[in-house]
Amino acid sequence: MTRQRTHPLRHWTGPERKYDLLFEGTAAVVIVSVLVVAAAIIFGSADGGLSYPGGPPAKPGTAFTAKYWATSPTVDDKGKSDPSGGAMDFATTVVTELDGSSATATYGPPFNNTAGVSQHIGRVSLAGVAHSVFGLTQPINTAKDFVLAPLGAVVAPYDPAVSSAVRQYQGAGGSRLEGVAADKLISDQQAGWLKAYTAALAKGTADNGKLTVAPGDYGPVPTLVQAELSIARSGALDGYLTSSSGTQLTTNPYKSTMFFSDGTLWSTIATGQGLTGDQYGVMNELWNYPGQFWLILYALPYHIPAIGTSAAADLWVGTLIVIVGMLLQLALPWIPGLRDIPRALPLYKIIYRRYYRKSRSNT
Amino acid sequence: MSGESTVRDPVTNTAGDESFSWTTPSPWVRSLLVRNLPLRRLLPDTEPSYVSSMLYTMGVLTLASMLVVIISGVVLAVGGVQWWHTSTLGASVNSVHFWGVQAFFLFMAVHALASFFTMAWRGGRGFTWVTGVLAFLLSVVTAFTGFLMLTNWDSQYIAQQAKDAFNAMGIGAVWNVMDVGQQFTLHVVVTSGLLGFIVLIHLGQIRRRGVAPPPGAEHLEVAEDSSATPVSTPREVPEPLAAAVRRPGAQPPVPQPVPDRGSL
Numbered sequence: 001m002t003r004q005r006t007h008p009l010r011h012w013t014g015p016e017r018k019y020d021l022l023f024e025g026t027a028a029v030v031i032v033s034v035l036v037v038a039a040a041i042i043f044g045s046a047d048g049g050l051s052y053p054g055g056p057p058a059k060p061g062t063a064f065t066a067k068y069w070a071t072s073p074t075v076d077d078k079g080k081s082d083p084s085g086g087a088m089d090f091a092t093t094v095v096t097e098l099d100g101s102s103a104t105a106t107y108g109p110p111f112n113n114t115a116g117v118s119q120h121i122g123r124v125s126l127a128g129v130a131h132s133v134f135g136l137t138q139p140i141n142t143a144k145d146f147v148l149a150p151l152g153a154v155v156a157p158y159d160p161a162v163s164s165a166v167r168q169y170q171g172a173g174g175s176r177l178e179g180v181a182a183d184k185l186i187s188d189q190q191a192g193w194l195k196a197y198t199a200a201l202a203k204g205t206a207d208n209g210k211l212t213v214a215p216g217d218y219g220p221v222p223t224l225v226q227a228e229l230s231i232a233r234s235g236a237l238d239g240y241l242t243s244s245s246g247t248q249l250t251t252n253p254y255k256s257t258m259f260f261s262d263g264t265l266w267s268t269i270a271t272g273q274g275l276t277g278d279q280y281g282v283m284n285e286l287w288n289y290p291g292q293f294w295l296i297l298y299a300l301p302y303h304i305p306a307i308g309t310s311a312a313a314d315l316w317v318g319t320l321i322v323i324v325g326m327l328l329q330l331a332l333p334w335i336p337g338l339r340d341i342p343r344a345l346p347l348y349k350i351i352y353r354r355y356y357r358k359s360r361s362n363t
Numbered sequence: 364m365s366g367e368s369t370v371r372d373p374v375t376n377t378a379g380d381e382s383f384s385w386t387t388p389s390p391w392v393r394s395l396l397v398r399n400l401p402l403r404r405l406l407p408d409t410e411p412s413y414v415s416s417m418l419y420t421m422g423v424l425t426l427a428s429m430l431v432v433i434i435s436g437v438v439l440a441v442g443g444v445q446w447w448h449t450s451t452l453g454a455s456v457n458s459v460h461f462w463g464v465q466a467f468f469l470f471m472a473v474h475a476l477a478s479f480f481t482m483a484w485r486g487g488r489g490f491t492w493v494t495g496v497l498a499f500l501l502s503v504v505t506a507f508t509g510f511l512m513l514t515n516w517d518s519q520y521i522a523q524q525a526k527d528a529f530n531a532m533g534i535g536a537v538w539n540v541m542d543v544g545q546q547f548t549l550h551v552v553v554t555s556g557l558l559g560f561i562v563l564i565h566l567g568q569i570r571r572r573g574v575a576p577p578p579g580a581e582h583l584e585v586a587e588d589s590s591a592t593p594v595s596t597p598r599e600v601p602e603p604l605a606a607a608v609r610r611p612g613a614q615p616p617v618p619q620p621v622p623d624r625g626s627l
Contacts, residue, residue: 009404010486012411012573014583019410028420028427036431036466040458047448047457048517061448061515110536119531126533134536251544258541261523270520281524289461292510294468294503298528314531322532329496333484343578347480352577355413359580 015358046289052272054079064260064269066090066241070209070232074265086265087206087229093263094228095201097142098221099194100185102262105142111258112140113181119312126315138254139179143186146259147228148176150240155227162227165220172219193219201225209233277302297325372397404570413577418481421474422569428467429562433555435460440551444543445514464506471499485575486584491568498565501558508550512543522546 047061050068054075062068074085082088096102108117109131118127148166156163170176173187186194197218204213211226231237241256243249260266267276275281282299283291301317302308310316332338342348349356371378381394438456439447447453475495477483484492511518511525522541529535539545576584 009399009401009571009587010573010584011587012576012584014576014580015412016409017412017415019407019414021406024420024423025427028423029430032424032427032463032466033431036428036459036462039462039465040455043458043462045454045458045461046517047454048513048515050516063515064519110530110539127530127535130533130536137536138539251547252539252542254539254541257519257523260519266520266523269516275520275524277524282521290465292503292506294472294506312531314528318528318532326496326500329499330493332479332496333489333492339482339484342480342482345480348482348578351416351418351477351481352413354415355577355580358412 043289048273050269052269055269055272064266065235066232066237066256066260067235069260069263069265070229072265074268084206084208087209087211087233088201088204089264090232091206091211091225091229092198092201093259094147094225095194095198095221096262097146097259098186098224099191099198100142100182102142104140104258104262105182105185107258110134110137110139112136112179114183115181119315121312121315121319136179140255140258141176141178141180141185142259143174144176144178145255147224150231150237151224151227154231154236154240159227161223165223165227168220169224189219193217193221197221197225278308297321399571400567404573411574411576413580414574418473418477419574421470421477425467425470425474426562426566428463428470432460432463432467433559435463436551436555444512444547448515464509468502468506471502475499481575482578483575485578486572486581488568488572488575491565491572494561494565494568498558498561501554501561505550505554505558508546508554511540511546512550514543518543 049060049062050058050064056073058068068086070087070090072086073081073083074089075081076085093102097105100106104111106114106117108114109127113136118125118131120128148170151162152166156166169190172189172193174190175184177184196216197213200213200216200218201211204211206212206229209229211222211229213222228237231240238256241259242253270276270281271279274284277299280299282295283293298317298321301320302313307313307316307320328335328338375393375397377390377393377397379394379398381390383391435456439453439460442450442453442456447457478492478495507525511522525540526535529538529540538549573584
């Protein structure tokens with residue numbers, strides 16, 4: 001039986017020079033350490049907070065919270081400040097969580113069973129495949145998790161009116177199952193209350209955290225939304241959202257993140273800081289500091305009109321990243337044409353110019 | 364197994380040609396290491412003269428940056444996820460970690476471009492290129508998970524935005540980018556560990572195969588030992604140990620021109 005060693009050790013028989021790897025490695029560590037520490041001293045690093053052009057001052061390093069949201073003023077397009085803008089945005093969002101029209105409620109897997117919304121190319125939906133295999137791994141019932149459960153846990157035990165409102169609302173129907181589809185979230189009666197209240201809230205006010213709307217048949221909805229706004233402004237809602245099921249501390253704040261991102265203030269801050277997709281936000285995440293510039297391959301495809309405007313933009317970009325950013329790179333040495341680019345664009349002649357010059361002079 | 368006539372190295376107790384055995388695999392592993400990663404390759408005294416270019420320092424600078432990032436990262440991990448928000452020392456270590464990462468990617472990008480334009484995969488070095496690309500991809504994932512555990516608005520927004528791509532690709536069902544705890548363990552243990560492992564293999568490949576010679580000079584790279592030719596049973600291999608421990612230049616091998624196949 002014979003065996004052929006495909007790639008035996010090879011030895012360079014051309015000109016050599018003295019070299020010590022340990023010396024080179026040590027020198028590199030010293031040089032890089034000096035450079036990095038100097039950069040750290042001179043430039044520091046970002047601790048991104050919530051301040052944005054035109055917005056209220058905010059400490060560095062803060063996170064978006066319900067309290068910040070419900071107490072923050074907002075600024076309109078003309079630069080006019082609205083002291084109750086955050087409270088009104090919060091209240092409006094709470095209503096969309098109850099009626100199932102929020103972005104979270106209509107997202108689909110892995111948060112809920114809302115059908116036909118997962119991104120797909122042709123008939124291929126990887127989110128759908130994952131849903132079939134793993135089920136709903138991060139289930140959310142927006143009405144229960146964001147509104148009814150916190151009110152029931154934080155306010156209802158001490159406030160009979162809110163307790164009664166929660167009971168009345170739940171008694172009117174709607175599903176409180178985790179991950180239920182958006183269209184199962186409310187009953188017809190609840191839909192009637194919420195629709196009327198949504199219209200009224202659009203013309204209402206939220207001075208100092210007190211919601212005022214025109215009289216109407218809203219059922220228990222005004223009591224629920226007012227109570228939710230009050231615990232948000234006091235910080236109690238954050239305490240509820242950042243705890244877990246009541247038995248463990250949480251390191252997984254996905255529910256609160258999804259809730260916060262349903263509001264308008266979330267994207268207002270992001271736009272103000274230049275973080276959105278059309279602002280190359282993925283590479284611009286740390287204010288004036290360099291962000292993840294190496295993600296340019298990921299950011300660029302979103303700016304191709306056919307992809308950026310597609311309903312399946314993320315799936316297209318993800319697929320491109322797998323094909324171009326991973327497979328093509330890995331297999332590049334074996335792909336004719338691609339591997340020959342350096343011969344067509346012979347930069348190696350510059351890199352090895354001294355070697356070639358010396359070789360020619362020797363011969 | 365090697366026969367009686369085989370010369371064994373007294374330090375490693377291997378002839379460099381042991382066969383694999385399920386019950387006693389250690390001799391085979393020793394043989395593999397001695398044959399492929401001899402110390403003269405791991406800690407060489409010379410290098411080809413064409414390597415004397417700034418571009419060839421990008422690899423070691425990337426590695427040095429990685430070391431800075433690992434050390435500062437360990438300090439940050441010991442301090443706790445939120446330490447850097449509340450402590451001046453923590454903020455300073457975070458700054459070192461941050462700029463270390465920037466330097467790491469900058470050096471790695473130049474290293475990758477130089478490797479591409481010098482066609483560093485030539486001469487059986489395709490797997491070296493593959494491990495380099497894998498290291499780059501794992502670095503991106505490691506940096507990404509680091510950005511997701513900042514516990515401030517930045518990480519909140521990045522996670523909320525990134526979830527769409529992850530969910531669209533079906534990955535989001537198991538990799539919840541909004542789960543800070545999951546990102547912490549992925550960053551500190553899983554992706555960093557995998558990256559370290561791949562980088563070790565990458566380095567081993569580079570030490571074993573060396574750097575690809577300039578195009579047109581491939582013939583100056585010759586097989587170093589007799590195992591380049593087909594061998595039958597280990598008993599018939601002439602002096603495998605002598606070949607394994609032969610110092611470069613001490614006994615010049617018979618030059619065997621390597622044809623320039625254009626790529627591999």
